[in-house]
Amino acid sequence: xxxxxxxxxxxxxxxxxxxxxxxxxxxxVGHDALVERLLIALLTGGHLxxxxxxxxxxxxxxxxxxxxxxxxxxxIQCTPDLMPSDITGTQVFRAEAGDMAFLxxxxxxxxxxxxxxxxxxxxxxxxLLEAMGEGxxxxxxxxRKLPEPFMVIAxxxxxxxxxxxxxxxxxxxRFLMHVILDLPDAAQExxxxxxxxxxxxxxxxxxxxxxxxxxxxxxxxxVAQVHLSLALRQYIVALVMATRQETAGLAVTDRIRxxxxxxxxxxxxxxxxxxxxxxxxxxxxPEDVAALAPDVLCHRLVPxxxxxxxxxxxxxxxxxxxxxxxxx
Numbered sequence: 001x002x003x004x005x006x007x008x009x010x011x012x013x014x015x016x017x018x019x020x021x022x023x024x025x026x027x028x029v030g031h032d033a034l035v036e037r038l039l040i041a042l043l044t045g046g047h048l049x050x051x052x053x054x055x056x057x058x059x060x061x062x063x064x065x066x067x068x069x070x071x072x073x074x075x076i077q078c079t080p081d082l083m084p085s086d087i088t089g090t091q092v093f094r095a096e097a098g099d100m101a102f103l104x105x106x107x108x109x110x111x112x113x114x115x116x117x118x119x120x121x122x123x124x125x126x127x128l129l130e131a132m133g134e135g136x137x138x139x140x141x142x143x144r145k146l147p148e149p150f151m152v153i154a155x156x157x158x159x160x161x162x163x164x165x166x167x168x169x170x171x172x173x174r175f176l177m178h179v180i181l182d183l184p185d186a187a188q189e190x191x192x193x194x195x196x197x198x199x200x201x202x203x204x205x206x207x208x209x210x211x212x213x214x215x216x217x218x219x220x221x222x223v224a225q226v227h228l229s230l231a232l233r234q235y236i237v238a239l240v241m242a243t244r245q246e247t248a249g250l251a252v253t254d255r256i257r258x259x260x261x262x263x264x265x266x267x268x269x270x271x272x273x274x275x276x277x278x279x280x281x282x283x284x285x286p287e288d289v290a291a292l293a294p295d296v297l298c299h300r301l302v303p304x305x306x307x308x309x310x311x312x313x314x315x316x317x318x319x320x321x322x323x324x325x326x327x328x
Contacts, residue, residue: 013218013219013222013277014219014222014277014278014280016211016215016216016219017039017043017219017277017278018278019209019211020039020065020068020069020211021035021036021039021278023064023068024038024061024064024065024068027060027064027195027199027204028057028060028061028064029057029184029188029191029192029195030184030185030188030191030192031057031061031181033179034050034061034179034181035061036275036278037177037179037292037295038061038062038065038153039274039278040176040177040271040274040275040278040292041151041153041176041177042065042149042151042216043216043219043220043223043274043277043278044176044220044223044267044270044271044273044274045149045150045151045220046151046175046176046177046267046270046271047132047151047152047153047154047174047175047176048151048152048153048154048175048176048177048179049117049153049154049155049156049167049172049175049177049178049179049299050153050154050155050156050179050181051155051156051157051158051178051179051180051181052155052157052158052180052181052182053157053158053159053181053183054157054159056181056183056184058155058181059075059113059115059155062111062113062153063113065111065153066111066113067210068210068211069110069111069210069211069216070210070211070212070213071109071110071111071149071213072109072110072111072147073109073110073111073112073113074106074107074109074111074112074113075106075112075113075115076106076112076113076114076115077115077116078114078115078116078117078118078119078120078124079119079120080119080120080121080163080165082119082120082121082124083123083124084123084124084126084127085105085139086105086124087105087106087107087124087127087128088105088107088127088131088137088139089102089103089104089105089107089108089137089139090102090103090105090139091103091139091140100140102139102140102142102144104144107128107131107137107146108144108146108147109147110147110148110149110150110151111151111153112150112151112152112153113153113154113155114128114152114153114154114155115154115155116155116156116157117154117155117156117167118156118157118164118165118166118167119163119164119165120165121165122165122168125165125167125168125171126171128152128171128174129170129171129174131146131150131152132152132174132175133174135148135150148213149213149216154175169258169300169302172299172300173261173263173264173300175299176267176270176271176296177267177271177292177295177296177299178295178298178299179295180295180315219277222277223270223273223274223277224273225282226273226274226276226277226281226282226283226284227282227283227284228269228272228273228283228284229283229284231327231328232272232284232285232286232289232327233269234328235286235289235325235327235328236265236268236269236272236289237265238325238328239268239289239293239297239321239322239325240259240260240262240264240265240268240297242321242324242325243256243259243260243297243301243318243321244259244260247321247324247325249324250320250321250324250325252317252320252321254304255303255304255306255307255312255317256301256302256303256304256307256317257302257303257304257305258301258302259301260297260300260301261300263300264296264297264300267296268289268292268293268296268297271288271292271296272284272288272289272292273288275288275291275292276288286327289327290322293318293322294315294318294319294322297318298314298315298318299314301314301317301318302314303317
C-alpha cells in the first residue's frame with residue numbers, strides 16, 4: 001500500500017480531521033495511507049480490517065486514533081476459546097436484588113479494536129455481524145442500541161493458519177475497507193527506531209484538543225454533501241460490473257467465483273466523498289475512486305480455485321480491471 005505524499009489543503013470544515021491526522025502521524029512512521037483510511041472509515045461510519053505481519057503498528061495506530069478523540073475505547077484479543085458473550089455482554093444474576101441484570105460487553109464502546117479476528121471462532125465472528133451492520137446487539141431476546149459513533153477496527157495476521165478461522169464473505173462484506181500493510185524499508189525502519197528512542201526519553205503528554213462527537217457529526221454532514229458526479233458514479237459502476245461480466249478488452253470473470261456486491265459500489269462512493277473532503281474539496285474526482293478501489297473492493301471479490309492455484313489473488317485480478325477500466 002502506497003503512502004499518501006500530498007498534504008491536503010486546509011478548509012474550515014476539514015480542519016478537525018487535519019488536526020486528528022497530524023496527531024496520529026506524529027507517532028507513526030510510513031502509515032500516512034493507513035491514517036487516511038482510518039479517518040475515511042470514521043467519517044463514513046464504516047469499519048476497517050487491517051492485515052499485516054506482527055509488529056507493524058496496527059494496534060498502535062488504532063490507539064492513537066482513540067486517544068485523539070473523546071470516545072471510549074475497548075480492545076478484544078481474540079483466541080479460539082472466545083465466546084460471543086465476551087463481546088456482546090451477558091445476563092448476570094444479582095443476588096442482592098434477586099433479579100437478572102445485563103452486563104454490557106466491550107462492543108458497547110465507540111471504538112472497538114478486535115485484535116487477530118481470524119483467531120476468533122465463527123460464533124464470535126457472527127456476533128459482530130449485527131453490531132457492524134445494524135448498530136445494535138440482541139442478547140437474551142432484548143435488542144440494545146450501540147453508541148454513536150460506533151466503529152470496529154479488526155486486525156489479522158496473514159502469516160499463521162493454525163488455530164485460525166478465515167472470515168466468511170458475509171463478514172468481510174461488512175468492512176468498508178481491507179488495508180494490507182507492508183514491511184518498512186530501511187529509511188522507515190531507522191525512523192521507527194529514532195521515534196521509539198525519543199518516546200522513551202521524552203514521554204508525550206496527554207493529547208489536548210481531542211475530536212468531540214459534535215465535531216465528528218459536523219464533518220459527517222459535510223462529507224454527505226460532497227458532490228459525486230454522474231460520470232464518477234458511472235466509473236464506480238463500471239469497476240464493479242467488470243467483476244461480474246465480460247468487458248471490452250478485459251476477460252477476468254472466468255477467474256472470479258464471487259463478484260463484488262452492491263455494497264461495494266455504495267462503500268466506494270462513500271469513501272470517495274470522504275477522501276475528497278479530507279483533501280479539501282467539495283467534489284470527488286477519479287483519483288479518489290482509483291486510490292480507494294483496491295482497499296474497498298478486493299476483499300469482496302473471491303477468485304476461483306483455479307485462479308488461486310495459479311498464484312493469482314483478488315488484488316492481482318483487480319489490478320487488471322483498474323488498468324483497463326477508465327473514467328468516462
